[in-house]
Amino acid sequence: MSVTEMFSYIQGFLSADQDIREDIRKVVQVLEQTAREILTVLQSVHQPSGFKDIPSKCLKARELFCTVRNHTGELKTKFPVEQYYRYHEHWRFVLQRLAFLAAFVVYLESESLVTREDVAEILGIEVNREKGFHLDVEDYLAGVLILASELSRLAVNSVTAGDYVRPLRISNFINELDYGFRLLNLKNDPLRKRYDGLKYDLKKIEEVVYDLSIRGLAKELEAGGDK
Amino acid sequence: MSKREDDRCGRKLKTEAEVCMNPDSSVIAAFKVFQQELDTKHDKHERLVKISRDVTIESKRTIFLLHRVTSVPDVEEILTEADVKLDAVRQKIGQIAEELKGEDLHQFHRAFTPGIQEYVEAVSFHHFIRHRTLISLEEINARLVFMRENKGEGEVACVLTFQITPTDYLLGVADLTGELMRMCISSVGNGDIDTPFQLSGFLRQIHDGFSYIGNTGPYEVSKKLHTLRQSLGKVEDACYTLRVRGSEIPKHMLVDVFTSRAATHLDPDEPMV
Numbered sequence: 457m458s459v460t461e462m463f464s465y466i467q468g469f470l471s472a473d474q475d476i477r478e479d480i481r482k483v484v485q486v487l488e489q490t491a492r493e494i495l496t497v498l499q500s501v502h503q504p505s506g507f508k509d510i511p512s513k514c515l516k517a518r519e520l521f522c523t524v525r526n527h528t529g530e531l532k533t534k535f536p537v538e539q540y541y542r543y544h545e546h547w548r549f550v551l552q553r554l555a556f557l558a559a560f561v562v563y564l565e566s567e568s569l570v571t572r573e574d575v576a577e578i579l580g581i582e583v584n585r586e587k588g589f590h591l592d593v594e595d596y597l598a599g600v601l602i603l604a605s606e607l608s609r610l611a612v613n614s615v616t617a618g619d620y621v622r623p624l625r626i627s628n629f630i631n632e633l634d635y636g637f638r639l640l641n642l643k644n645d646p647l648r649k650r651y652d653g654l655k656y657d658l659k660k661i662e663e664v665v666y667d668l669s670i671r672g673l674a675k676e677l678e679a680g681g682d683k
Numbered sequence: 684m685s686k687r688e689d690d691r692c693g694r695k696l697k698t699e700a701e702v703c704m705n706p707d708s709s710v711i712a713a714f715k716v717f718q719q720e721l722d723t724k725h726d727k728h729e730r731l732v733k734i735s736r737d738v739t740i741e742s743k744r745t746i747f748l749l750h751r752v753t754s755v756p757d758v759e760e761i762l763t764e765a766d767v768k769l770d771a772v773r774q775k776i777g778q779i780a781e782e783l784k785g786e787d788l789h790q791f792h793r794a795f796t797p798g799i800q801e802y803v804e805a806v807s808f809h810h811f812i813r814h815r816t817l818i819s820l821e822e823i824n825a826r827l828v829f830m831r832e833n834k835g836e837g838e839v840a841c842v843l844t845f846q847i848t849p850t851d852y853l854l855g856v857a858d859l860t861g862e863l864m865r866m867c868i869s870s871v872g873n874g875d876i877d878t879p880f881q882l883s884g885f886l887r888q889i890h891d892g893f894s895y896i897g898n899t900g901p902y903e904v905s906k907k908l909h910t911l912r913q914s915l916g917k918v919e920d921a922c923y924t925l926r927v928r929g930s931e932i933p934k935h936m937l938v939d940v941f942t943s944r945a946a947t948h949l950d951p952d953e954p955m956v
Contacts (some may be wrong), residue, residue, distance in 0.1 A: 458816075458817075459816075459817045459885075459888040459889060459891075459892055460888070460891070460892065462817055462819050462820070462892070463891075463892030463893070463895055463896060464895070465820070465849075466820070466849045466852070466853055466896065467895060467896050467899070469849045470849065470850075470896065470899055470900055470901075471899060474899065538787065539787070539789060540787055540789075540790075541787045541788075541789035541790035541792075542787075542789035542792075544789070544790075569709075569710050569713075571709075571713060572713070585787065593717055593720050593721065594721070597717065632708065632710050632711070633710065635711065636710050636711055636713070636714035637714070639711070639714045639715060639717075639718045640714065640717060640718050640721055641718065641721065641722055641725070642721070643725055
């Protein structure tokens with residue numbers, strides 16, 4: 457094989473690769489758009505009025521996740537499934553956002569941590585690499601960490617809206633998350649950097665809880681609830 | 684978080700937190716699974732990095748060995764010795780293939796790509812010295828097939844293959860040009876007049892190939908293209924000097940001319956083609 461032939465073979469490979477990436481980028485763009493729409497819907501829970509109709513917001517978000525499932529279904533067809541990690545960086549970011557949004561919806565509905573299986577189901581993808589287009593565990597964890605900072609914000613805003621009990625529940629939740637993350641041996645990678653931010657979220661919530669308890673606001677309300 | 688802040692969080696919260704942090708909670712159980720999963724992945728990554736480093740070292744040694752062909756009478760002996768070394772490298776790559784069995788090659792690609800590129804460089808250098816042609820990707824991959832006997836029951840031997848990606852191949856070939864430049868200069872130093880002309884022709888072909896790919900390739904390729912141009916410039920200059928001065932300077936003095944010229948061309952600000 458001559459040098460020229462060799463190079464044109466490689467050029468062919470490279471341009472095929474570029475085409476696939478181009479296709480993926482297009483689908484990912486649509487996914488990002490949908491993710492932003494869901495975020496807009498869910499952001500309104502921070503409004504004082506938003507606290508009252510959380511269930512309806514969640515329903516609306518759930519509807520939008522149907523669209524997400526369509527797009528992820530399309531994304532799967534754009535490349536050979538065993539080459540997931542070759543193109544991983546293209547959807548890594550949006551998948552983390554979507555994992556966060558799914559986790560946020562589930563938290564608002566049941567105040568519990570979404571499992572990886574549930575996120576995968578909501579997004580219409582798999583958990584295991586062997587089964588096809590899947591949710592990488594690091595992406596799931598990154599999504600959970602975004603949830604933590606969103607919840608620290610929610611704690612602040614729920615106080616503003618007059619709900620003094622929610623911050624306590626959020627505090628417990630985040631504490632448990634922090635405990636869970638401390639079990640992981642993270643390398644010096646993006647996930648680790650994200651995790652380093654968790655302590656600030658924790659601190660913020662603890663300050664809210666502190667403010668509430670030193671003024672007896674949390675107690676007062678709990679006592680009221682007990683009666 | 685400072686200790687003071689920890690304290691002021693209130694005692695009541697502490698007890699609450701302890702309650703939900705019992706090891707049976709579903710969250711903790713889930714994180715224990717993640718812990719295992721991540722550890723397995725990181726361990727594999729580390730092992731691959733280690734093998735890759737071994738591959739790099741051995742490949743570099745082979746390249747040094749191959750550079751001696753310009754100064755010894757028996758080329759074949761060195762080539763055979765290099766082949767033995769490369770066989771050892773291939774065994775190492777076999778280990779990589781074993782680690783990657785059932786995995787997505789691209790997930791761990793970053794761990795072993797430096798070693799693989801170095802191997803491509805060594806094996807293509809070896810191939811060039813013997814055949815004066817560019818080794819093709821298929822030829823390289825064809826030698827990366829490994830037989831493994833299953834130690835378990837059945838004794839079925841399985842075939843493991845390792846496929847070098849076109850990108851790694853390309854980057855390895857780009858590095859090869861640096862070695863060829865070095866070989867060109869040192870062969871002039873030994874009074875070999877034909878090799879530089881052969882080399883400059885070959886380098887030009889490779890350069891043309893890279894120009895054809897241009898910026899469509901991955902980012903690293905464009906970076907190496909710069910070095911390739913410099914190498915090509917040095918070799919072309921050497922050929923020029925040979926042609927112009929070759930007739931008037933005695934062979935043993937040509938060496939001095941080249942060492943000084945090569946030195947001036949190390950200047951990175953040299954205008955490109």
